[in-house]
Amino acid sequence: MRIPVRGIFTLTTRSYSSTTMSTSQFALERQLGLSAVRRACALTSSVFNKLIKNETLTKGDKSPVTVGDYAAQALISVMLKNSFPQDPIVGEEDAAELRVEEGRVLRERIIELANEALVAPFVEGDKPEWGIGPGQAKTSAELLDAIDRGNYDGGRTGRMWTIDPIDGTKGFLRGEQYAVCLSLLVDARVQLGIIGCPNLPVDATKPDGERGCIFVAVRGQGCQQIPLSGYTETTLRMPAFTPSSLNTLESVEALHSSHSTADTIASILGITRPPLRMDSQAKYGCLARGDGGLYLRMPTGVGYREKIWDHAPGAILVEEAGGIVTDSRGVPLDFGLGRTLGENFGVVAAGKEVHAAVLDAVQQATGTKAKV
Numbered sequence: 001m002r003i004p005v006r007g008i009f010t011l012t013t014r015s016y017s018s019t020t021m022s023t024s025q026f027a028l029e030r031q032l033g034l035s036a037v038r039r040a041c042a043l044t045s046s047v048f049n050k051l052i053k054n055e056t057l058t059k060g061d062k063s064p065v066t067v068g069d070y071a072a073q074a075l076i077s078v079m080l081k082n083s084f085p086q087d088p089i090v091g092e093e094d095a096a097e098l099r100v101e102e103g104r105v106l107r108e109r110i111i112e113l114a115n116e117a118l119v120a121p122f123v124e125g126d127k128p129e130w131g132i133g134p135g136q137a138k139t140s141a142e143l144l145d146a147i148d149r150g151n152y153d154g155g156r157t158g159r160m161w162t163i164d165p166i167d168g169t170k171g172f173l174r175g176e177q178y179a180v181c182l183s184l185l186v187d188a189r190v191q192l193g194i195i196g197c198p199n200l201p202v203d204a205t206k207p208d209g210e211r212g213c214i215f216v217a218v219r220g221q222g223c224q225q226i227p228l229s230g231y232t233e234t235t236l237r238m239p240a241f242t243p244s245s246l247n248t249l250e251s252v253e254a255l256h257s258s259h260s261t262a263d264t265i266a267s268i269l270g271i272t273r274p275p276l277r278m279d280s281q282a283k284y285g286c287l288a289r290g291d292g293g294l295y296l297r298m299p300t301g302v303g304y305r306e307k308i309w310d311h312a313p314g315a316i317l318v319e320e321a322g323g324i325v326t327d328s329r330g331v332p333l334d335f336g337l338g339r340t341l342g343e344n345f346g347v348v349a350a351g352k353e354v355h356a357a358v359l360d361a362v363q364q365a366t367g368t369k370a371k372v
């Protein structure tokens with residue numbers, strides 16, 4: 001296996017003694033990805049504590065974007081480029097608004113934040129023996145270019161990364177759940193997914209206990225949860241649920257996922273517990289570790305096309321924990337169509353014991369069930 005040795009944030013041969021060297025597939029990508037997501041989690045948490053009103057923009061689609069989203073995308077992109085310079089990136093954000101004169105104040109703040117995160121010593125939970133140390137500060141032009149490396153169009157073939165630097169920006173702004181999300185696709189198949197959730201309780205049964213966890217999955221190697229404060233890995237397996245014992249995980253935002261359709265589906269399935277509403281792909285991590293048992297994202301009827309960075313990392317977590325992920329019609333998610341999921345509408349993710357029953361209820365609720 002070739003180990004990149006290209007300066008800062010690269011994985012050095014020094015770290016791979018016979019005792020620490022991992023020969024698993026995508027081991028280097030997993031280590032670099034975990035480090036990048038941890039650094040971005042530290043960055044976004046500190047931004048939240050200091051965020052002021054004029055540090056948020058409204059994008060063309062009316063969704064919010066903060067200095068934290070831009071700075072975290074710049075940081076992760078720089079780290080990826082140093083170790084995997086040939087890999088293209090499909091990232092949510094682009095730097096167009098920051099390159100114009102009106103974007104100057106925001107731009108300067110983003111550069112400052114990204115550089116602080118780049119040069120910070122090891123962040124909490126980093127494994128020093130991996131050799132992924134602090135990097136050097138970058139110029140403004142380099143960081144804007146790093147953000148714009150996320151402009152890749154995606155597609156059916158080759159390696160590519162997806163970055164959603166803050167997923168659930170609305171939750172982030174409310175001080176609730178959000179996630180830093182990274183995935184690696186090879187020939188349109190997700191091979192690695194990493195989701196950092198700085199505000200998520202490490203144990204769902206202890207909502208007031210320690211917060212901050214990171215979920216990671218490599219195809220064929222299972223799904224693990226790691227606390228952001230350390231590096232003890234716990235392998236996750238979804239427990240078997242019966243339909244009526246499910247608890248639906250869904251978006252907080254009714255504009256993103258139809259709450260009323262989800263209510264109808266829940267009553268068809270005999271679910272009595274109220275839905276667990278949570279922003280971001282933290283929902284996929286929760287599902288993988290057995291909280292709830294069902295993630296429903298029912299289309300709101302406006303023809304919204306889901307973005308690949310909003311689902312690729314989450315989908316592999318659930319699959320590696322033993323679950324099934326499809327769109328709301330039961331069609332597998334296709335990550336090879338470009339930046340969006342194209343004709344995949346909505347998401348149904350659940351354990352293999354209940355997924356078929358849930359799809360049946362979805363079809364009844366939406367009137368799409370074939371008459372026999």
Ligand SMILES: Nc1ncnc2c1ncn2[C@@H]1O[C@H](COP(=O)(O)O)[C@@H](OP(=O)(O)O)[C@H]1O
Pocket residue numbers: 063092164166167168169170250251252253255256257278279280281300302304307310
């Ligand atoms: N009309 C819509 N329908 C479905 N998803 C939408 C949407 N508008 C925005 N989104 C996506 O919903 C994501 C948040 O997911 P959730 O609702 O599960 O918290 C947003 O990610 P960002 O916050 O990264 O922009 C955004 O990409």
Ligand SMILES: [Mg+2]
Pocket residue numbers: 063064065092169
């Ligand atoms: Mg957004």
Ligand SMILES: [Mg+2]
Pocket residue numbers: 164166167168309310
């Ligand atoms: Mg998102």
Ligand SMILES: [Mg+2]
Pocket residue numbers: 069092164165166167168169
């Ligand atoms: Mg986002």
